Amino acid sequence: MTIVPSELDLPERSRRPRCSGLTMVIDNGIPLRAFTDAIDSAAEYIDSVKFGWGTALVTPTLDEKIAHLREHGISFYFGGTLFEKFVVQGAFDSYLALCRDHGCEVVEVSNGTIPLPNREKARYIERAAATFTVLSEVGYKDQERCLQLSGADWIRCIREDLEAGATRVITEARESGKSGICRPDGTLRFDLIERILASGIDPNDLVFEAPTKELQSYFVKRVGPGANLANVAPGDVVGCETLRLGLRSDTLLHFELERHATELAAGA
Amino acid sequence: MTIVPSELDLPERSRRPRCSGLTMVIDNGIPLRAFTDAIDSAAEYIDSVKFGWGTALVTPTLDEKIAHLREHGISFYFGGTLFEKFVVQGAFDSYLALCRDHGCEVVEVSNGTIPLPNREKARYIERAAATFTVLSEVGYKDQERCLQLSGADWIRCIREDLEAGATRVITEARESGKSGICRPDGTLRFDLIERILASGIDPNDLVFEAPTKELQSYFVKRVGPGANLANVAPGDVVGCETLRLGLRSDTLLHFELERHATELAAGA
Amino acid sequence: MTIVPSELDLPERSRRPRCSGLTMVIDNGIPLRAFTDAIDSAAEYIDSVKFGWGTALVTPTLDEKIAHLREHGISFYFGGTLFEKFVVQGAFDSYLALCRDHGCEVVEVSNGTIPLPNREKARYIERAAATFTVLSEVGYKDQERCLQLSGADWIRCIREDLEAGATRVITEARESGKSGICRPDGTLRFDLIERILASGIDPNDLVFEAPTKELQSYFVKRVGPGANLANVAPGDVVGCETLRLGLRSDTLLHFELERHATELAAGA
Numbered sequence: 001m002t003i004v005p006s007e008l009d010l011p012e013r014s015r016r017p018r019c020s021g022l023t024m025v026i027d028n029g030i031p032l033r034a035f036t037d038a039i040d041s042a043a044e045y046i047d048s049v050k051f052g053w054g055t056a057l058v059t060p061t062l063d064e065k066i067a068h069l070r071e072h073g074i075s076f077y078f079g080g081t082l083f084e085k086f087v088v089q090g091a092f093d094s095y096l097a098l099c100r101d102h103g104c105e106v107v108e109v110s111n112g113t114i115p116l117p118n119r120e121k122a123r124y125i126e127r128a129a130a131t132f133t134v135l136s137e138v139g140y141k142d143q144e145r146c147l148q149l150s151g152a153d154w155i156r157c158i159r160e161d162l163e164a165g166a167t168r169v170i171t172e173a174r175e176s177g178k179s180g181i182c183r184p185d186g187t188l189r190f191d192l193i194e195r196i197l198a199s200g201i202d203p204n205d206l207v208f209e210a211p212t213k214e215l216q217s218y219f220v221k222r223v224g225p226g227a228n229l230a231n232v233a234p235g236d237v238v239g240c241e242t243l244r245l246g247l248r249s250d251t252l253l254h255f256e257l258e259r260h261a262t263e264l265a266a267g268a
Numbered sequence: 269m270t271i272v273p274s275e276l277d278l279p280e281r282s283r284r285p286r287c288s289g290l291t292m293v294i295d296n297g298i299p300l301r302a303f304t305d306a307i308d309s310a311a312e313y314i315d316s317v318k319f320g321w322g323t324a325l326v327t328p329t330l331d332e333k334i335a336h337l338r339e340h341g342i343s344f345y346f347g348g349t350l351f352e353k354f355v356v357q358g359a360f361d362s363y364l365a366l367c368r369d370h371g372c373e374v375v376e377v378s379n380g381t382i383p384l385p386n387r388e389k390a391r392y393i394e395r396a397a398a399t400f401t402v403l404s405e406v407g408y409k410d411q412e413r414c415l416q417l418s419g420a421d422w423i424r425c426i427r428e429d430l431e432a433g434a435t436r437v438i439t440e441a442r443e444s445g446k447s448g449i450c451r452p453d454g455t456l457r458f459d460l461i462e463r464i465l466a467s468g469i470d471p472n473d474l475v476f477e478a479p480t481k482e483l484q485s486y487f488v489k490r491v492g493p494g495a496n497l498a499n500v501a502p503g504d505v506v507g508c509e510t511l512r513l514g515l516r517s518d519t520l521l522h523f524e525l526e527r528h529a530t531e532l533a534a535g536a
Numbered sequence: 537m538t539i540v541p542s543e544l545d546l547p548e549r550s551r552r553p554r555c556s557g558l559t560m561v562i563d564n565g566i567p568l569r570a571f572t573d574a575i576d577s578a579a580e581y582i583d584s585v586k587f588g589w590g591t592a593l594v595t596p597t598l599d600e601k602i603a604h605l606r607e608h609g610i611s612f613y614f615g616g617t618l619f620e621k622f623v624v625q626g627a628f629d630s631y632l633a634l635c636r637d638h639g640c641e642v643v644e645v646s647n648g649t650i651p652l653p654n655r656e657k658a659r660y661i662e663r664a665a666a667t668f669t670v671l672s673e674v675g676y677k678d679q680e681r682c683l684q685l686s687g688a689d690w691i692r693c694i695r696e697d698l699e700a701g702a703t704r705v706i707t708e709a710r711e712s713g714k715s716g717i718c719r720p721d722g723t724l725r726f727d728l729i730e731r732i733l734a735s736g737i738d739p740n741d742l743v744f745e746a747p748t749k750e751l752q753s754y755f756v757k758r759v760g761p762g763a764n765l766a767n768v769a770p771g772d773v774v775g776c777e778t779l780r781l782g783l784r785s786d787t788l789l790h791f792e793l794e795r796h797a798t799e800l801a802a803g804a
Contacts, residue, residue: 007630008593008622029506031309034302034570041567041597054515055506057276061309081517086276088524094275113517114524141517174517238565238591247590249617249649249677249710256624256650297774299577302570322783323774325544329577349785354544356792362543381785382792409785442785 009259010245011225015044016073020204021226021244022047025234026079026211028175032061036068038234043072045237048106050230052175053081056102066102078102080110080137087124088114096128109161110137112172112180118157122164129165135207136161139172139180146172146179151195158201170230171196173209180209188218197222204228216243217250277527278513279493283312284341288472289494289512290315293502294347294479296443300329304336306502311340313505316374318498320443321349324370334370346370348378348405355392356382364396377429378405380440380448386425390432397433403475404429407440407448414440414447419463426469438498439464441477445499448477456486465491472496484511485518545795546781547761551580552609556740558583559776560766562615562747564711568597572604574770579608581773584642586766588711589617592638602638614638616646616673623660624650632664645697646673648708648716654693658700665701671743672697675708675716682708682715687731694737706766707732709745716745724754733758740764752779753786 014021025046027035039046049069056062056078069076078099086095099107107128111121121136128134138157140146149157158169172180181189197203207228210216213236219227225244232240242248246255282289293314295303307314317337324330324346337344346367354363367375375396379389389404396402406425408414417425426437440448449457465471471491478484479499487495493512500508510516514523550557561582563571575582585605592598592614605612614635622631635643643664647657657672664670674693676682694705708716717725733739743764746752749772755763761780768776778784782791
C-alpha cells in the first residue's frame with residue numbers, strides 16, 4: 001500500500017487497531033455514497049466515526065452507513081449532544097437503548113450544551129461504562145461560558161471523567177474550531193493546552209477535537225505524530241495524515257528539524 | 269423512516285409537499301454523482317433545487333440532474349442572476365423559452381446585480397407569472413449598495429413583488445451569507461429582519477437565504493421550525509433538519525425552554 | 537454540449553488542449569469516487585490536476601486516480617512541497633524517479649517551505665526540464681517571510697525560472713488563499729500583481745493560484761477570461777467557468793460594460 005520510497009525518512013505510523021495517533025472522523029450528515037467513498041478511500045487511516053450531534057436521528061441512510069463501517073471494522077458512536085438531548089428530557093435509559101439497538105460499542109458523554117455539573121456527568125459515565133466503551137468530553141460549546149473554565153477546572157474535570165470510567169477524554173472544539181479549547185476567533189488557547197499537558201495527564205488519554213488544518217498541525221507538532229485527533233472531516237483524512245508525516249508545509253520544517261537534531265545527537 | 273424514539277419530544281415537521289418549513293437547496297455546480305447522492309440521501313427533506321446563478325448554462329450534466337429531480341418530484345429553477353444576464357442583454361423572452369425548454373415550473377426574478385428598479389422587476393414578475401410559478405428576490409449582492417436599502421424599502425419591494433404575482437419573496441444573503449440581509453462580516457442585520465417581520469408580511473410568504481449554520485439557527489429560533497430556508501448546501505440538508513428539531517447545540521436549549529414553558533402553562 | 541442560446545453574447549472560450557485560460561485543479565486528498573465524479577462531470581474545463589503537497593505518498597487510491605486522468609487526457613503532477621521534502625532530505629534524484637514511475641509529464645519545482653535560494657531552485661528547474669515539463673512556483677507559504685519579497689524580487693525570480701526552463705511560473709497563494717500573493721487576511725496584494733503585469737512578463741507565462749471565488753473573479757476581470765488559474769477545488773470548476781463567462785454576479789457587470797464599450801466603439 002505504502003508508496004513511500006525507502007530514501008525518504010518519515011515518522012513511524014502504527015496500523016489499525018491503533019493505541020495512539022487516532023484519527024476520529026465526524027460525519028455531519030453527508031450523503032450516503034460520499035460517506036462510503038470516504039471510508040473506502042482511506043479506511044486504514046480512520047479509527048472511528050462519530051455521527052455528529054443528533055444527525056443519527058434524522059439520517060435516512062443511517063443503517064447503511066453503520067453496515068459499511070462494520071464491514072471495515074471501524075467503530076462508531078453518536079454525538080454527545082444527542083446524549084444531552086435525551087438527558088435533558090429525562091430519557092437517559094432510552095438513550096442507552098438506542099445505542100444498543102444500533103450496535104454502538106462506544107457512547108459519548110458530554111455537557112457541552114445543557115447545564116449538567118461535571119460531578120453528575122461523571123455518574124452518567126459510570127452508568128454507561130457498565131455496558132459501553134465511554135468517551136467523555138470536557139468543555140462547553142458556548143464560547144463565553146467556556147472562557148470561564150480555568151485550567152484547574154479542565155484538569156479536575158478530565159481526571160473526574162477518567163476515574164468515572166471514561167476510556168479517553170475529548171477536549172471540545174466543535175466542528176468549527178471556535179469554542180472549547182479555542183477562542184471565538186478560531187485560535188487555540190495555548191496556555192490551557194500547556195496547563196493540561198503539564199498536569200501529568202497522559203496525552204494518550206486525551207483526544208483533541210481538531211476540525212481545521214491549523215488545529216491538526218498544532219497538535220501534531222506539540223504532541224507528536226501520535227496525537228489523537230477528532231472531528232476530522234471525512235474528506236480531510238488524507239490531508240491529516242500528511243500533517244502527521246511532515247508532508248505538508250505546516251509541519252514539514254518541524255519534522256526536518258527534529259530529524260536533524262536526532263542525527264546530530266547520534267553523531268555526537 | 270423515522271427512528272426517533274417515542275420518548276423524545278421534538279417539534280412537528282410536515283411532509284412533502286410542504287406549505288412551510290421549506291428547505292431549498294442550491295447547487296453551485298457540483299459533480300453529477302455528488303448531486304444525485306445528495307438528493308437520494310435526503311430527498312424527503314428537500315423541497316426544491318436552484319441551479320445557482322448561471323451554472324445551468326455551463327453544466328455539461330444538466331439534463332441528467334434535472335431528470336433525477338423529476339424522478340424524486342423535486343421542483344427546480346435557475347438562479348436569478350441568469351434571469352438578469354438575459355434581461356441586461358435584452359433577451360427576456362429567450363430566457364423564458366430556456367426555462368420552458370428545460371421543463372422549469374419555477375422562475376426566479378431578481379435585481380441583485382443589474383440596475384433594475386423594483387417597479388420594472390415587478391413587471392417581469394407579472395410576465396413570468398403568466399406561465400410559471402415565480403419566486404422573486406429582494407436585496408442586492410453588492411454590500412455597499414444593499415446597506416443603503418432601508419427597512420421601509422425592503423417592505424415596499426416585498427409587497428410590490430407579491431402583488432405582481434410572486435408566490436414567495438426571497439431575502440438575499442448570497443451563497444456566502446455576506447450581503448443582502450447580512451452585513452459584510454457575515455452577521456445578520458437583525459433590525460432589518462425585525463422590521464420586516466413586524467410589518468404584517470406573512471413569514472410564510474418569505475424565504476430566507478441561509479447558507480450558514482448561524483443563519484439557519486437564527487431563522488429557526490426566530491421564525492420557528494417552519495421557517496423557509498434557501499441556499500442550503502446539498503451536504504447540509506440533514507444538518508439543517510437537526511437545527512429545525514433542536515437536535516444540535518445551536519437550537520437545543522431554545523426548544524427545550526419552549527417545551528418547558530408550554531408544560532408550565534399546561535399545568536397552570 | 538453547449539446549451540447557450542445564440543441570443544446570449546458571452547466571451548469566447550477555447551477548447552482543450554488550451555494554450556490559455558487554463559483551469560488547474562488541486563486534489564487535496566479527496567476520496568476516489570468524488571475525484572472521478574469531479575473529472576467526469578467537468579472534464580472539458582479541466583486542464584490539469586495537481587495532487588496537492590505530499591498527498592500522493594499517502595493516497596491509497598493514487599493509481600486509480602492517475603488512470604482516470606489518463607483516460608480523460610488530463611495531465612497531472614505532484615505538489616511542489618513534495619519536491620521540497622525530497623530535496624531537503626537530499627533525495628532529488630529519487631523524486632524524479634518517483635515522478636517517472638508514476639508517469640508524470642509535469643514536475644513542479646518550488647521553494648515555498650524550505651530555505652532554498654531562487655538561484656538554486658533554478659538549477660533544479662534546469663535538471664528537471666531535461667525530462668519533464670516544469671512548472672515553477674514563486675512565493676513563500678510563510679506569510680511574514682513572503683511579505684518581505686518585493687515586487688522587484690518577484691519579477692527577478694519569475695524571469696530566472698522561465699530562463700531556467702520553466703514552461704510557466706505559478707504565483708503562490710496556497711490552498712487557503714492567505715499567503716504568497718495574498719495578505720494573511722485573504723485579500724490580494726494588488727500592487728504586487730500590477731508590478732508583475734507591468735513588467736512585460738507575458739500573463740500567459742503565469743499561472744495564478746486562485747482557490748477562492750474572490751481571487752478567481754479578480755484575475756478574470758484583471759487579466760481576462762483567458763487567465764490561467766490554479767488551485768481550483770474539484771467541485772468549483774463549473775463555478776470558475778461561470779466567472780470566466782460573466783455568468784455570476786462577481787464578473788457579470790464587468791463583462792457587460794466591456795461589451796457595451798465594444799459596441800459603442802464599433803458604432804462610432
